[in-house]
Amino acid sequence: MLFNSYPFIFVFLPAVLLGYFAANRLGPTAPVIWLALASLVFYSFSNWPFVALLLASIAFNYVIGWLLISRNLREGRRFAVLVAGVAGDLLTLGVFKYAGFVLSNIDTLFSTSFAVNILLPVGISFYTFTQIAFLVDAYRGKVAHYALPHYALFVTYFPHLIAGPILHHRDMIPQFESNDSKRPNPRLILYGLIIFGIGLFKKTGLADGIQPLVALAFHQASPSFDQAWIGALAYTFQLYFDFSGYSDMAIGISLMFGIFLPLNFNSPYKATSIIDFWRRWHMTLSQFLRDYLYIPLGGNRHGSLLRYTNLMITMLLGGLWHGAAWTFVIWGALHGLYLCINHAWINYGPPIPARLQRPAGVAAFLLTFLAVVVAWVFFRADSLASALSLLSRMADPGQIVFGRTEMVQGLLIAVYAAIAWFAPNTQEITGYDHKNRLVGENIGPWQVRPLLLYGGAAAFAFGVLGIQQHSEFIYFRF
Template identity: 80%
Template sequence: MLFNSYQFIFLFLPIALAGYFVLGRLGNLAPVIWLALASLVFYSVSNWQFVLLLLASIAFNYVIGLLLLSKWLGPGPRFAALAIGVAGDILTLGYFKYAGFLAANLNAIFSTGLTLNILLPVGISFYTFTQIAFLVDAYRGKVARYALPHYALFVTYFPHLIAGPILHHKDMIPQFERAEAKRPDAHLILCGVIIFAIGLFKKTCLADGIQPLVSLAFGPNAPTFDQAWIGALAYTFQLYFDFSGYSDMAIGISLMFGIFLPLNFNSPYKATSIIDFWRRWHMTLSQFLRDYLYIPLGGNRHGPVLRYVNLMITMVLGGLWHGAAWTFVVWGALHGAYLCINHAWNNYGPAIAPRFAPVANAAAFILTFLSVVIAWVFFRADSMATAIHVLSKMANPTQIAFGRVEMTYTLFIIIYAAIALFAPNTQAIMGYDHKNRTVGPAPGALPLRPLLLYASAAALAFGILGIQQQSEFIYFRF
């Protein structure tokens, strides 16, 4: 089921909210079970054949977690339990997501003739990473003992289940345990509706609106220089507003239930370095890769050379997490190389005199943005050949069409860039702070409250009118 669908907005969400708050009068456990069951219904609408896999994953990891939390297991058995749990999760993810990729590469190298047609369960990357973090923290002694309904809801919670964010047990399960979260809060519901409306507008009007321009670079016809750049930039902003829209909608939906989701998106195209970009883009994935891969590999504790090796390994695996294709591997490797260069410049580059700081910051912003756009070409392309072809056209200014159509499309790109770079983001407008569990316009914005409400109503109306059939979020594929 899609957030940007009539059945979700007018049927599923109202029923889920009503049941949650009605059952909240009966105690703390009933609404938790209700929301977990509602989340399974949400998942089963389009992925019914994988509900049992999801339930098996929850049961397996919960049992392993209990073993890790038990006091009668020694260090050796506890490590063995962790190894079994993590290996089980990775093998399951590997089979469904990467077995076909492996078979295709074996066929290409050895002409083995292997054929695997494995359907990818939607959301498996997200709920697998969520549970791996739970197991690792349980082994480290950073997890309290949780009841099964709360753990099941933590994994299946529908605002995050399909396309993130990657949740952390420390942030979420205590919220599910709080009694006050089961009672309707008019302020949180209103703020949730506003944030949801903004996200819906971003998805159905902005992201879906610019999607046709992407085919200029990635369509069947060979692009000219300007068409390749228009198509690449169109995808850059389509992905931006698609992912930003989903993140806003997930936060808004969760707020209606009185639950605060972590931020996953913070105006990444305003970044002035690749390090800054990854602090703003898919923030929960960045934190997971840092805490559960980069630091365990050694991080920066063993000298600069191994630090760069660890960065490359982390980002290549992060790229492969997004999809089983060499294009994603190259995308991750590019960002790994970018990060290595960024850290090397910070450590060994010349100091910038204060009077040159504005120029240096502008140059850093442009270089960062162009580097991201180039990497997105590999992220979007369906093959390495397509990516190289598009990049070759982007590097060849001798072939330019730039007719009336291209001029109009360029104007669209400029408008989208202006919104992404100069407009305040949703959390700034709404004062959303998930760590302190607060939301609401900043004090200086209080006089604008009526305007904000009118704008949100308009965004919701346009967002609903802009709904298209089967307009999936891009991160559903990962």
């Protein structure tokens, strides 16, 4: 079941909301159990063969976490339990997500026929990383004893389950334990609907609306220079509004239940460096990679060489997390290289004179955006060969066929760029602040309540009208 579908919007979500608040009469744990069961139902609509795998993963990690929290084991055995837990999670993820990739490469190298087609469980990357963080924190003594229903809801919570954000136990489980969110709050429901409507419009109106232009670059054997750029930029903005739309919809849905999800998207195309980009794009993944991979590897504590090595390892694995293909590995490697160059410039680059600060900032913004677009070509391409072929077309201005059609397409790209670069993002419009659990506060004076309400209603209406066909989110299969 997709957020951008009539059954979800008009049947599933209202029924779950009503049941959640009604269950509060049965005791503080009843709404938690109801929401966990509803999340499993949501998951089963599109992925019912793997519900048992999800439940087994929850049971396995809860038991491992309980052993680590109990502290009845000696330190050596506690570490062995942690290793067993993380290894079990990674093995499961590896079998379902990477076994086919590994075997296909073995077949290529040795002319064998081991490759198999393994169906990828939806959301396995998200709920695996969520639980690995839980186990590591349990080993570090940063986890309290959580009741099984609250832990199960933490893992299965349907707004995040299929495409993130990657949740952290300290942000979510205390909210599930609190009684405040189990009573209907009209203000939070209203703002949740507004944020959901904005996200729905981004998905069905903007992301799906520009999708046909992507074919100009990625579904043609020999696109011209202008077609290659239009297609590559179309994918750049399709992915932007698709992921931004999902992130908004997840936050809006959760807010209706009185639960604040962490931000996962903060206008990344406004970034003026790659470091800034990764503070804004897939923010919870960036935090996970930093806290549970980059820093444990040594971070920047052992000199520049190891720092750059750790950056490359982190981004290579981050690329592989997105998908089992060499295109994703190259995408991760490019971003690792970008980050190394960015850090080297900060440490060793010449100071910029005050009079050049503004033009230097514009140049940094444009260079960052260009670097991101080039990397997205590998992210989207079906193979390394097709990615390199497209990049060669983008670098060859001698083959231009810029007619009336291409002019209109270019103007459409410019409109999307203007929205991404200059329009306020959803949290700026609504004042959403997950850290302080506020919404509707600290918004600009131009954002008067009637305008916000009417704008949100219009976005919701146009978003619903834009639902015309089955349109998965791009991150749905990661």
